[in-house]
Amino acid sequence: MQALAVALTLVAMIVATIFLTVAKVWWFAPLASNWGSLDTLIVITFAVTGLALVGVNLFIAYSVYYHRAQKDRKALFFVDNPRLEWGLIAVTTVGIVVLLGPGLYYYAQLIRPPQNHMVVEVLTQQWLWSYRYPGKDGVLGPASIKRFTPANQFGLDPQAPASQDDIPVLGGPLALPVGQPVLLRMRSNDVIHSFYVPEFRVKWDVVPGMVTEVWFTPTKTGEFQVICAELCGVGHYSMVGKVVVMEPDAFQKWLSERPTVAQIFGPSPKAQR
Ligand SMILES: [Cu+2]
Numbered sequence: 001m002q003a004l005a006v007a008l009t010l011v012a013m014i015v016a017t018i019f020l021t022v023a024k025v026w027w028f029a030p031l032a033s034n035w036g037s038l039d040t041l042i043v044i045t046f047a048v049t050g051l052a053l054v055g056v057n058l059f060i061a062y063s064v065y066y067h068r069a070q071k072d073r074k075a076l077f078f079v080d081n082p083r084l085e086w087g088l089i090a091v092t093t094v095g096i097v098v099l100l101g102p103g104l105y106y107y108a109q110l111i112r113p114p115q116n117h118m119v120v121e122v123l124t125q126q127w128l129w130s131y132r133y134p135g136k137d138g139v140l141g142p143a144s145i146k147r148f149t150p151a152n153q154f155g156l157d158p159q160a161p162a163s164q165d166d167i168p169v170l171g172g173p174l175a176l177p178v179g180q181p182v183l184l185r186m187r188s189n190d191v192i193h194s195f196y197v198p199e200f201r202v203k204w205d206v207v208p209g210m211v212t213e214v215w216f217t218p219t220k221t222g223e224f225q226v227i228c229a230e231l232c233g234v235g236h237y238s239m240v241g242k243v244v245v246m247e248p249d250a251f252q253k254w255l256s257e258r259p260t261v262a263q264i265f266g267p268s269p270k271a272q273r
Contacts, residue, residue, distance in 0.1 A: 136165050192206065223242060
């Protein structure tokens with residue numbers, strides 16, 4: 001009776017799992033970037049791990065019920081079974097190759113931004129998302145944590161020529177033109193954070209002491225949320241930012257209305273000369 005209850009519970013779990021997956025009860029947020037391939041990757045992962053989950057649990061349910069303890073029944077003992085072991089090795093190998101192959105293919109794309117990408121810097125700190133646009137020269141001026149002050153949270157060098165036209169946006173939002181590949185160069189002022197926009201299928205760690213990069217192309221206009229996906233202190237839950245994807249004209253207008261470093265800090269002596 002006990003064995004039957006355990007076996008039926010396992011079968012009920014398998015049925016519920018398949019139902020929740022096929023009915024898409026918990027599913028991806030609507031896609032708003034070029035990374036639809038990531039959804040394919042996750043579905044492949046669900047298929048491989050799902051087959052393993054169903055197969056293993058059905059086998060356990062079968063074993064628990066049909067080989068339950070009974071009077072006068074003796075356990076069967078055998079030392080090894082090479083055929084069974086080689087079979088399991090083969091099945092596991094196929095599973096790992098199917099999981100790893102598409103993942104590596106996708107990763108190779110993820111780390112190579114297209115030629116025509118624009119660059120935006122992401123600066124994280126407890127518990128704020130900030131951004132910096134390189135301005136007309138397309139070059140981000142130097143920045144260092146050593147220059148950090150409450151008035152200069154990006155640690156910018158306001159004297160550097162490349163900094164003059166940079167556009168810092170403390171506290172966001174992150175505005176982006178639709179259809180334009182963007183490379184995020186991300187750094188942190190304090191601890192590890194993680195840039196996560198579910199609709200973009202982008203989740204990438206921001207690590208103090210280094211610059212991490214990720215790229216994507218937003219494909220839909222609208223507002224999205226950046227969520228910090230790395231537990232980063234007591235304010236982690238509130239580390240939410242806004243991303244606004246605009247038509248290219250609206251984006252250029254938005255950007256031209258933001259003050260540049262030269263306007264915020266005053267023009268540098270070098271630039272005046
Ligand atoms: Cu964070």
